Amino acid sequence: MKISHEWLQRYFEKELPDAQALADALTFHAFEIESIENDILDVKVTANRGHDCLCHRGIAKELSAILRLPMKSDPLRAVTNLEASPLGSVGVSVDDSNLCPRYIAGYIKGVAVGPSPEWLRKHLESIGQKSINNVVDATNFVMFSIGQPLHAFDVGKLEQKDGTYAIGVRKARTGEQVHALDGIKYELANSMLVITDENGKEPIGIAGVKGGMPASIMTATKDIIVESANFDGVSVRKTAQQLKLRTDASSRFEQVISAELAAYGMHAVTDLILEIAGGELVGFADAYPQVQQQKSVSVEATQINVILGSQLSDADIADALTRLDLPFTMMADAFVVEPPFERLDLLIPEDIAEEVGRIIGYDKIQPAALAPLQKKPEVNKNFYASERMREEYVAQGYSEVFTSVFADTGERVVANKVDGVRPYLRTTLIDGLKDALERNDRNKDLLGLPEVRLFEIGIVWKGGKEMTVLGTADKAGVREEPLPAHKAHAYEALPLSHAQRFHSFSRYPFITRDIALWVSQGTIEQDVLQVIRSNAGELLVRSEKFDEFKKGERTSFAFRLVFQSFDRTLTDLDANERMESISNALKAKGFEIR
Amino acid sequence: MRGHTHPISSLVREANGIFFNMGFTFAEGPLIESEWYNFDSLNVPKDHPARDMQDTFFIKDEKDMVLRTHTSPVQVRYMEEQMKKGIAPPYRVIVPGKVFRNEATDMTHEAEFFQLEGLVVAEDTSLAQMKWTINQFLEKLFDDIEVETRFRPSFFPFVEPGNEVDMRLIGEKAPEKLRDKWVEMMGAGMVHPNVLKSAGVDSTKYRGFAFGMGLDRLAILRWGIDDIRLMHSGDLRFINQF
Numbered sequence: 001m002k003i004s005h006e007w008l009q010r011y012f013e014k015e016l017p018d019a020q021a022l023a024d025a026l027t028f029h030a031f032e033i034e035s036i037e038n039d040i041l042d043v044k045v046t047a048n049r050g051h052d053c054l055c056h057r058g059i060a061k062e063l064s065a066i067l068r069l070p071m072k073s074d075p076l077r078a079v080t081n082l083e084a085s086p087l088g089s090v091g092v093s094v095d096d097s098n099l100c101p102r103y104i105a106g107y108i109k110g111v112a113v114g115p116s117p118e119w120l121r122k123h124l125e126s127i128g129q130k131s132i133n134n135v136v137d138a139t140n141f142v143m144f145s146i147g148q149p150l151h152a153f154d155v156g157k158l159e160q161k162d163g164t165y166a167i168g169v170r171k172a173r174t175g176e177q178v179h180a181l182d183g184i185k186y187e188l189a190n191s192m193l194v195i196t197d198e199n200g201k202e203p204i205g206i207a208g209v210k211g212g213m214p215a216s217i218m219t220a221t222k223d224i225i226v227e228s229a230n231f232d233g234v235s236v237r238k239t240a241q242q243l244k245l246r247t248d249a250s251s252r253f254e255q256v257i258s259a260e261l262a263a264y265g266m267h268a269v270t271d272l273i274l275e276i277a278g279g280e281l282v283g284f285a286d287a288y289p290q291v292q293q294q295k296s297v298s299v300e301a302t303q304i305n306v307i308l309g310s311q312l313s314d315a316d317i318a319d320a321l322t323r324l325d326l327p328f329t330m331m332a333d334a335f336v337v338e339p340p341f342e343r344l345d346l347l348i349p350e351d352i353a354e355e356v357g358r359i360i361g362y363d364k365i366q367p368a369a370l371a372p373l374q375k376k377p378e379v380n381k382n383f384y385a386s387e388r389m390r391e392e393y394v395a396q397g398y399s400e401v402f403t404s405v406f407a408d409t410g411e412r413v414v415a416n417k418v419d420g421v422r423p424y425l426r427t428t429l430i431d432g433l434k435d436a437l438e439r440n441d442r443n444k445d446l447l448g449l450p451e452v453r454l455f456e457i458g459i460v461w462k463g464g465k466e467m468t469v470l471g472t473a474d475k476a477g478v479r480e481e482p483l484p485a486h487k488a489h490a491y492e493a494l495p496l497s498h499a500q501r502f503h504s505f506s507r508y509p510f511i512t513r514d515i516a517l518w519v520s521q522g523t524i525e526q527d528v529l530q531v532i533r534s535n536a537g538e539l540l541v542r543s544e545k546f547d548e549f550k551k552g553e554r555t556s557f558a559f560r561l562v563f564q565s566f567d568r569t570l571t572d573l574d575a576n577e578r579m580e581s582i583s584n585a586l587k588a589k590g591f592e593i594r
Numbered sequence: 595m596r597g598h599t600h601p602i603s604s605l606v607r608e609a610n611g612i613f614f615n616m617g618f619t620f621a622e623g624p625l626i627e628s629e630w631y632n633f634d635s636l637n638v639p640k641d642h643p644a645r646d647m648q649d650t651f652f653i654k655d656e657k658d659m660v661l662r663t664h665t666s667p668v669q670v671r672y673m674e675e676q677m678k679k680g681i682a683p684p685y686r687v688i689v690p691g692k693v694f695r696n697e698a699t700d701m702t703h704e705a706e707f708f709q710l711e712g713l714v715v716a717e718d719t720s721l722a723q724m725k726w727t728i729n730q731f732l733e734k735l736f737d738d739i740e741v742e743t744r745f746r747p748s749f750f751p752f753v754e755p756g757n758e759v760d761m762r763l764i765g766e767k768a769p770e771k772l773r774d775k776w777v778e779m780m781g782a783g784m785v786h787p788n789v790l791k792s793a794g795v796d797s798t799k800y801r802g803f804a805f806g807m808g809l810d811r812l813a814i815l816r817w818g819i820d821d822i823r824l825m826h827s828g829d830l831r832f833i834n835q836f
Contacts, residue, residue, distance in 0.1 A: 027746060028744075028746055028747075029747065030747060031747075032746070032748070032758065046748060046749030046756075047642075047643050047749055047751070048749045048751075049749070050643065233643075234641040237641060237643065238641070254643055255643055306718070306720060306801070307720060307721065307755075307784055307801065308720060308721045308722065308755075309720030309721050309722025309723060309725075310721075310722065348754070348787065350754040350755065350784065350786070350787065351754060353754075353755060353784075354747070354754055354755030354756070357721065357747075357755050358747040358755065362721070362725075362744075362745035362746070362747070362757065363744065363745070365721060365722050365725060365745075366722060367722055367723075367725040367726035367729055368720060368722035368723050368725075368726055369723070369726050370616065370617070370686075370714065370723050370726065370727055371718075372617065373617035373684060373686060376617075377614055377617055377618055377619040377620075377686065378619045378620075379620075380619065380620035380621070380622065382622065383610070383620045383622070387607065390599060390603060393597065394596055394597040394598065394599055395596060395597075396597070397595050397596065397597045398597040399597040399598040399599075399830055399833050399834060400597070400598065400599050400600040400603055400833065401600065401828035401829075401830075401833060402600055402602065402825060402826050402828065403826060403828050404706065404826050405625075405692075405706060406705070406706075412626070412653055412654075412656070413653070413654045413655075414651045414652065414653060414654065414661065414696075415651075415652045415653065415654035415655075416651065416652050416696060417651065417696065417705075418649070418696050418697060418698055418705075419698060419699075419705075423654075425626075432828065433828075435828070436828030436829075439828070439829065440828070440829065440830045443829075443830065443831060446831065447830050447831065447834060449830075452830065453597060454828070454830075455597075456828075459625055459692070461626070466624050466625060466626060491610070491611070491614065493611075494607060495599075496604050496607060496608050497599065497601060497604040497836040499601070499817055499835055499836045500769075500817075501769065501817055501818045502817040502818050502819045502820070502832075502835055503835065504820050504821075505831045505832075
């Protein structure tokens with residue numbers, strides 16, 4: 001979620017530290033920061049804090065706790081009081097309050113729709129949002145401020161019956177269409193929730209996802225109904241998924257937000273609209289049958305300390321809770337925490353331990369050694385058997401490969417593979433090994449191997465079973481067998497890789513050339529190689545003696561030279577040139593080229 | 595001439611050696627896993643946005659079966675198995691193994707890769723012990739290179755509190771490319787009581803910690819490998835360097 005430094009500053013009297021300092025504070029006490037650009041922090045709000053932190057106020061609250069900076073005013077701690085709408089102007093009817101726990105309609109008459117003031121436009125644009133008009137911008141601004149998605153309908157496009165307007169929330173009829181604000185006509189399933197004009201019987205929005213064209217706000221709009229509602233997270237999530245329409249609203253509802261928040265959203269947005277678009281607030285209609293209950297979590301200091309391995313005092317814990325604005329009372333030794341309505345994530349003592357731990361800082365927790373165990377760990381038979389075979393084959397010159405479990409044929413198949421290719425799960429290692437053998441065989445000279453030998457210990461799915469098999473590949477062919485079982489008593493100390501750094505290799509083809517020469521008795525192979533290497537240039541990637549024989553007094557050495565470039569395909573000409581300078585140098589040293 | 599062991603196998607061998615000496619047993623579980631073990635038992639309910647954190651391969655025509663997205667299901671499987679045998683905690687296990695993510699592959703993303711999971715359950719388990727254990731492992735793995743770690747808050751449904759662990763190598767012996775640079779190493783945290791409950795372990799008596807890291811990532815860091823897809827390439831130009 002994009003968070004603006006300037007926007008955050010609205011919540012504080014004192015000047016905030018710079019964006020980098022805020023990023024550090026959040027990183028070590030709350031959330032990872034994906035990037036900072038022009039004072040905009042991209043905060044990776046975790047899935048447990050979607051309830052309260054997908055907005056500037058939520059992040060401001062965190063910073064207030066972490067940096068011990070008092071907030072100027074917290075909009076969610078103000079008293080909300082929704083006066084009832086004057087009888088007969090707007091009605092709200094909700095079919096299923098499980099899917100829509102709360103729906104507030106706010107009725108404002110006589111707004112002047114127009115461009116937003118500079119400050120509002122700048123705020124929205126700073127976090128990558130487009131400014132539309134003052135009314136729509138007000139709903140977006142409040143959503144990004146306190147996290148409550150909002151929507152405004154043009155009353156002029158709704159039907160009036162007996163002097164009243166009626167907003168309905170019901171399940172869509174199968175095949176019912178909504179012409180959404182993005183210009184697309186969505187065909188709905190009857191699991192999806194729609195907002196309707198009850199008098200006109202028309203859907204005017206997809207609940208919690210997107211508003212509809214029929215009642216959209218235009219320049220000519222005079223009277224509006226603002227929606228501040230709460231929708232079931234699972235239902236919104238499924239609808240958004242099925243319609244492939246994920247919006248800022250749906251991504252907040254699917255995280256589940258408190259129904260209490262709707263009242264704060266309504267207050268904030270009507271205040272802002274009246275300020276920047278004028279008009280007169282007629283009143284509110286609030287359908288909220290099941291009020292959110294206050295929950296509490298009881299936890300003792302000792303419990304927090306055993307979870308964290310810390311030695312925090314009651315005072316340390318009380319301080320952390322106070323900084324986080326988590327009200328608590330003491331009952332005997334227990335902190336009875338009453339989380340504010342928006343903190344739906346705080347349910348069990350471990351949740352409180354985390355709050356305390358992260359605010360104090362995990363760096364303050366001193367590592368504590370694990371005590372030695374009485375019983376010895378077991379030796380895993382499969383792993384032991386794998387290790388044994390691994391060593392056996394490596395000792396015989398076989399190298400270990402892993403090939404993909406995905407295949408063109410098989411008994412079991414993946415239903416939703418993103419790339420669509422090779423969706424089956426392999427029944428054998430043979431195909432993968434055969435392919436690897438062929439590919440490596442072409443690189444034999446480059447690898448300096450007289451013969452390519454491979455093995456793989458891997459899982460296959462065959463005959464309804466998942467099993468580990470051992471496959472081997474060499475010039476005699478490719479075969480596999482179930483991984484042989486071994487009695488295991490203790491792991492053996494087997495060699496580890498001594499590699500320091502990986503060297504990337506060229507993806508271009510290489511050229512092999514052999515050179516043979518007569519050498520006098522006592523000539524050392526290394527001396528000849530030295531001459532070859534220092535006259536071959538940088539394209540020589542491999543050089544070694546592969547043959548030696550004696551004829552009378554003379555000895556013949558044969559060397560295999562491999563040339564390769566990192567940035568192009570070599571030509572015969574390239575190789576010929578290098579070979580010529582090599583043989584010239586060898587001749588000059590008195591060697592006779594055969 | 596000896597052949598070469600795959601770098602992942604070498605890492606698993608090394609990690610198992612380190613953890614075995616700390617009392618950890620090597621545990622394993624199936625790659626085709628039920629949604630129960632892969633998600634529900636780990637406190638990731640159906641239709642919860644947390645399931646979006648992992649792109650899952652579903653098995654066709656097999657209800658509720660997936661390619662496991664992490665090695666964590668083995669936490670529950672292992673504890674359950676022990677409880678069935680009448681063996682109560684303490685438990686200490688590591689789970690090295692293959693996992694799957696349904697995503698497009700590139701130099702840093704693979705659909706199949708390896709993880710190393712660790713689980714400790716006892717009456718007195720704490721986050722402080724988790725810090726110690728992770729530090730021990732990394733210190734031993736990087737041998738004579740000095741290692742620093744830092745623990746940040748994070749969220750995984752199967753732990754509470756949850757952490758992300760960063761590591762950096764310092765001092766002269768650290769490879770220049772990595773020296774003093776913080777890199778994300780693993781997720782960790784105190785096992786959520788719901789996970790213990792799923793496995794039939796008394797969550798009022800026992801607590802646990804768990805951690806999980808990508809072995810491919812560890813190998814990439816350690817040896818400076820430039821493309822994760824080399825791991826499953828079967829290419830000896832890669833493997834024979836180890």
